[in-house]
Amino acid sequence: MKNRLGEIRKERGIKQDELAEILEVSRQTISSLENGKYNPSILLAFKIARYFNMSIEEIFIYEGEENGK
Amino acid sequence: MKNRLGEIRKERGIKQDELAEILEVSRQTISSLENGKYNPSILLAFKIARYFNMSIEEIFIYEGEENGK
DNA sequence: TTTAAAGGTAAAGTATACTTTACGTACATG
DNA sequence: CATGTACGTAAAGTATACTTTACCTTTAAA
Structure with a gap:
């Protein structure tokens, strides 16, 4: 499965770090x-x-x- | 999370058994x-x-x- | 030329999705 | 009554999503 997550995140000008905190997952995720x-x-x-x-x-x-699965 | 799977499956007149085979998962799933x-x-x-x-x-x-998660 | 910010990744552990096997129940039909 | 069909579910095992800790590279700026 492909995803456009990185692309969309960058469009919104947000860091992996910040997105992780908002979504309550780790940056590694x-x-x-x-x-x-x-x-x-x-x-x-x-x-x-x-x-x-x-x-x-x-x-x-x-x-x-x-x-x- | 809720789902309408049972409802939709019954509407389509298909059995758990059959759906499982089509989706390549077990009936238990x-x-x-x-x-x-x-x-x-x-x-x-x-x-x-x-x-x-x-x-x-x-x-x-x-x-x-x-x-x- | 150090320092920090942003991101990639690895190892080991936990949580959960899914499997196989198996048995139980309810209902219908012979 | 006996047999079959559809579904619920439990136990034990495997696969994968996700965590924590930690280290590495690249880039940019002081």
Whole structure:
């Protein structure tokens, strides 16, 4: 799954550090998400979407053909 | 987080069993989701939404005030 | 040329999503 | 009554999301 998190975050002029605190996750979580190390939980995806005033689908791009559960 | 999975599945006249096979998860996973035992991964949420031709937000209802990560 | 700010990442631990196996219950139909 | 279908659920194991701690690199400025 791809995501536009880093892109959107930079557009809003906010640091990983700050976003992490707002979303109540660690900075490493934000970094890992932006660099595609793993996918967010659906709760975190909702928090992110809500914070940026976007839908989950606008930020996280599911193309199918994914194996993980 | 609440969801309308059971409701939507019944509308479509499909069994837990069948949905599980289509989504490539176990029947227990479907049952657990419908009964609010836990939340889906975002990948599974996308698969479900795509299968029902709906958005994640139409099926899974995030109200905020949730603690889990 | 040090110092700090911003971000990448690794290791080890915890929480939770999901699996397999298995059994229980309710309901329908023979 | 007996058998099958649909669903709930429990226990134990695996995979992955996320944490804490910590260190490293790059860039920019004093």
